[in-house]
Amino acid sequence: MAIAGAILSRLLKAAITLLAIAILNFFLVHAAPGDPAAVLAGEAGAADEQMIADLRAQFGLDQPFYVQLARYVGNIVTLDLGYSFRQGQPVLELILERLPATLILTLTAFWISLVAGVALGVAASARVGKFTDTLITGTALLFYATPLYWAALMAVLVFSVQLGWLPGFGYETVGSGFGGLARALDILKHLILPALTLGLFFMAVYMRMTRASMLEVAQQDFVKTARAKGLNPATIRRRHILRNALLPVVTLAGLQAGQLVGGAVLTETVFAWPGIGRLMFESLAARDYNTILGVFLVSAAMVIVFNILTDLVYRLIDPRIGHKA
Amino acid sequence: MKLLKATTFLVAASMATGAVAQQDGGRLDLIVQPEPPSLMLGLVQNAPTQMVAGQIYEGLLRYNTDLEPQPSLAKEWSISEDGMTYTFILNEGVTWHDGEPFSSEDVIFSTKFLQDNHARFRGAFSHVESVEAPDANTIVITMKEPYGPFINAFEAGSMPIVPKHIYEGTDYATNEMNATPIGTGPYEFVEWEKGSYIHLTKNEDYYLDGLPHIDDLYYRVVPDAASRAVAFETGEVDVLPGGAVENWDVARLTEMDNVCSSSKGWEFFAPHAWMWLNNREGPTADKRFRQAVMFAMDREFVKDVVWNGFGTVPTGPVSSKTNFYTDDVPQYPYDPEKAKELLDEMGYDGTPVRLLPLPYGETWQRWAEAVKQNLGEVGVEVEIDSADVAGWNEKTANWDYDMAFTYLYQYGDPALGVARNYVESQIKKGSPWNNVEGYVNPELDALWEQAAVEPDNEKRQELYTEIQQQIVEDVPVAWLLEIEFPTIYRCNVKNLITTGIGLNDGLRDAWIEE
Numbered sequence: 001m002a003i004a005g006a007i008l009s010r011l012l013k014a015a016i017t018l019l020a021i022a023i024l025n026f027f028l029v030h031a032a033p034g035d036p037a038a039v040l041a042g043e044a045g046a047a048d049e050q051m052i053a054d055l056r057a058q059f060g061l062d063q064p065f066y067v068q069l070a071r072y073v074g075n076i077v078t079l080d081l082g083y084s085f086r087q088g089q090p091v092l093e094l095i096l097e098r099l100p101a102t103l104i105l106t107l108t109a110f111w112i113s114l115v116a117g118v119a120l121g122v123a124a125s126a127r128v129g130k131f132t133d134t135l136i137t138g139t140a141l142l143f144y145a146t147p148l149y150w151a152a153l154m155a156v157l158v159f160s161v162q163l164g165w166l167p168g169f170g171y172e173t174v175g176s177g178f179g180g181l182a183r184a185l186d187i188l189k190h191l192i193l194p195a196l197t198l199g200l201f202f203m204a205v206y207m208r209m210t211r212a213s214m215l216e217v218a219q220q221d222f223v224k225t226a227r228a229k230g231l232n233p234a235t236i237r238r239r240h241i242l243r244n245a246l247l248p249v250v251t252l253a254g255l256q257a258g259q260l261v262g263g264a265v266l267t268e269t270v271f272a273w274p275g276i277g278r279l280m281f282e283s284l285a286a287r288d289y290n291t292i293l294g295v296f297l298v299s300a301a302m303v304i305v306f307n308i309l310t311d312l313v314y315r316l317i318d319p320r321i322g323h324k325a
Numbered sequence: 326m327k328l329l330k331a332t333t334f335l336v337a338a339s340m341a342t343g344a345v346a347q348q349d350g351g352r353l354d355l356i357v358q359p360e361p362p363s364l365m366l367g368l369v370q371n372a373p374t375q376m377v378a379g380q381i382y383e384g385l386l387r388y389n390t391d392l393e394p395q396p397s398l399a400k401e402w403s404i405s406e407d408g409m410t411y412t413f414i415l416n417e418g419v420t421w422h423d424g425e426p427f428s429s430e431d432v433i434f435s436t437k438f439l440q441d442n443h444a445r446f447r448g449a450f451s452h453v454e455s456v457e458a459p460d461a462n463t464i465v466i467t468m469k470e471p472y473g474p475f476i477n478a479f480e481a482g483s484m485p486i487v488p489k490h491i492y493e494g495t496d497y498a499t500n501e502m503n504a505t506p507i508g509t510g511p512y513e514f515v516e517w518e519k520g521s522y523i524h525l526t527k528n529e530d531y532y533l534d535g536l537p538h539i540d541d542l543y544y545r546v547v548p549d550a551a552s553r554a555v556a557f558e559t560g561e562v563d564v565l566p567g568g569a570v571e572n573w574d575v576a577r578l579t580e581m582d583n584v585c586s587s588s589k590g591w592e593f594f595a596p597h598a599w600m601w602l603n604n605r606e607g608p609t610a611d612k613r614f615r616q617a618v619m620f621a622m623d624r625e626f627v628k629d630v631v632w633n634g635f636g637t638v639p640t641g642p643v644s645s646k647t648n649f650y651t652d653d654v655p656q657y658p659y660d661p662e663k664a665k666e667l668l669d670e671m672g673y674d675g676t677p678v679r680l681l682p683l684p685y686g687e688t689w690q691r692w693a694e695a696v697k698q699n700l701g702e703v704g705v706e707v708e709i710d711s712a713d714v715a716g717w718n719e720k721t722a723n724w725d726y727d728m729a730f731t732y733l734y735q736y737g738d739p740a741l742g743v744a745r746n747y748v749e750s751q752i753k754k755g756s757p758w759n760n761v762e763g764y765v766n767p768e769l770d771a772l773w774e775q776a777a778v779e780p781d782n783e784k785r786q787e788l789y790t791e792i793q794q795q796i797v798e799d800v801p802v803a804w805l806l807e808i809e810f811p812t813i814y815r816c817n818v819k820n821l822i823t824t825g826i827g828l829n830d831g832l833r834d835a836w837i838e839e
Contacts, residue, residue: 034715038719040362040369040371043362044369044371047756048447048753048756049756050444051444052755054442086363087362087363088363098519101520153551156552160555161555161558161559164559168556168561169556174354174522175541175543270551270552272545272548274518274519274520274546278520279519279520282360282548
């Protein structure tokens with residue numbers, strides 16, 4: 001009951017926050033120089049006044065600013081993200097087309113980084129100061145410090161160009177006619193390099209966070225008590241230390257999960273991955289207002305949803321949190 | 326009537342020189358960069374749209390690399406002696422990709438459709454009095470006045486023929502068929518996986534026997550220039566259109582086995598790069614300053630280093646590839662001393678100037694740095710003022726700059742692609758493609774006008790020579806480079822580039838050797 005009430009109140013607040021974000025975005029996007037009509041006319045390499053005026057009227061840009069804003073707000077309240085005149089498609093359709101590719105990529109990277117990061121963090125903390133610890137911490141530092149863009153290009157050069165093991169870009173083999181399992185395997189092969197590139201950075205972050213947190217919790221009194229009781233060290237590590245050490249990791253994971261939609265622009269660009277990050281970036285360059293705003297709104301909604309989920313996970317790991325609230 | 330007649334038979338024969346049997350079949354992967362917003366060529370005419378949709382839609386004519394008209398949807402054409410009547414005889418047995426028959430009605434409809442949606446077409450057709458279809462296979466265009474460049478205005482990008490049965494009576498911009506374009510061209514649209522690729526397939530009912538040869542075309546979307554180079558290296562793609570990779574990668578890629586490159590296929594566009602110099606205010610309003618800029622720049626160095634040797638240093642506003650070019654104009658060799666003299670003479674006070682580079686990648690950035698350095702050497706301080714594409718559009722279109730990089734297409738004739746940048750009637754805020762620099766010269770305006778409607782080509786040449794001589798003296802803009810965009814492809818792809826617009830309509834004749 002308490003949980004349901006908490007969630008309901010959070011959802012209400014979330015809706016208001018989203019609306020505020022949407023309006024703020026509208027102002028921000030319109031503040032950038034240029035507009036979609038000018039960009040389209042510009043790309044045509046030849047334009048006259050009539051062309052630009054026609055396009056502006058078609059896009060509704062000839063209306064006063066407050067009318068455009070009112071229309072936009074009216075649309076999103078009814079869950080209508082509008083129409084992309086540039087691409088000649090409803091924005092929602094554009095986003096839904098690109099969302100699966102992004103989610104496959106970012107969710108894979110998310111789980112790789114979370115599972116591997118926590119496992120390595122636990123391993124390093126168990127052998128603190130020894131060779132294993134130095135090796136893990138050193139490698140993690142390297143991943144942490146390497147610019148994503150460069151790491152991606154190097155991975156392509158080594159594994160795709162030199163060794164020829166993995167495809168260097170794309171989502172699947174174009175025109176292969178694969179279906180079912182063959183297609184899934186094909187996508188998986190294409191997924192490995194971008195998911196690893198995207199995941200390694202966060203893996204390093206989780207690893208460092210878990211290690212530090214494990215060491216800190218290990219110093220606390222209840223762990224000493226457990227040890228004094230004669231419990232098996234492995235059980236102590238798993239049930240007493242890890243569970244308590246996970247809270248900061250969950251906070252961080254919640255933050256990363258919020259970026260699942262919009263956080264892979266660079267990786268998607270280098271690996272020609274047909275995701276939503278690229279849609280956003282290209283729409284921004286083209287000042288395709290409705291599409292940018294649509295992607296922003298979906299990203300913002302994801303951040304809010306994952307914030308709520310994070311709070312729920314806190315309660316699962318640490319039942320005290322629910323009672324305090 | 327003077328009859329310019331050419332049959333498809335002759336063209337096909339001339340292309341088969343070497344007498345190797347042309348093989349059918351295969352698949353070709355090409356890069357398209359950036360991803361086009363739409364493939365409906367009648368509505369959108371940006372470069373990537375033209376490159377893909379040029380296989381789907383056709384114009385009445387094509388142009389060879391010497392810019393001479395060739396048959397396309399029209400198999401024959403003639404221009405009356407006085408230049409007032411153009412008659413086109415259309416191919417018979419042509420069908421749209423959905424099976425509907427094509428006729429002169431579609432051509433008439435297209436002129437109306439394009440009148441509403443195609444700025445360049447509107448310009449060319451402002452000289453037209455009427456368009457008529459005496460029968461299903463004939464089109465007669467009557468002019469208001471003779472207009473020499475008109476014969477250059479019929480390729481697929483300038484005047485794509487669109488299907489009447491799909492668009493008549495509908496709202497063109499939101500017609501659902503825009504997503505699945507229907508043309509008469511050698512390839513049909515299959516699917517477009519946004520962000521990944523566009524798939525076209527052979528039109529089995531194409532009206533020219535034996536064409537096209539290739540079964541499937543895949544236009545691949547790869548947003549990063551380095552990844553595009555990798556895509557070619559690993560064999561994922563077979564053709565890199567001009568400009569798809571940065572210039573420094575070109576040498577490395579062309580050294581690979583079975584890789585060819587060609588600079589042909591851009592003659593119709595003849596991309597011409599220059600810096601807009603704001604003629605209205607600041608130091609750039611002084612002719613001597615503009616001349617000093619020309620002398621101060623080492624344009625050969627830029628060509629050799631920044632562009633890795635590709636391109637030609639231009640002599641003036643007209644590209645050497647465009648009709649009516651002359652090199653008999655004042656010259657501006659690299660001469661910093663001369664530049665300093667001119668600056669002293671005008672009493673230049675050291676006011677810094679802003680330079681707006683073109684946001685099209687690394688090459689352009691380096692180019693701006695080279696210009697900054699050259700001008701710094703003669704005492705002109707340059708501040709580089711960066712913007713993204715939309716910002717660049719906004720600033721140039723609203724004249725908020727001192728010097729700004731650009732490059733424009735010439736479309737084969739000075740009246741089509743050059744005059745618009747120098748005549749007073751084309752000073753219009755809001756578009757970056759007209760007389761953005763604000764150059765005013767009524768005497769030359771009269772000559773431009775006269776040259777456009779002069780029926781006699783020799784007289785046209787005289788007029789354009791005079792224009793070029795005067796304009797190069799005035800330096801309204803600083804001409805930088807006739808850009809060359811080499812196309813890189815596997816050598817076993819044959820007949821890839823046969824026209825003045827290259828890849829934009831070239832896949833009709835291309836074939837792959839096993």
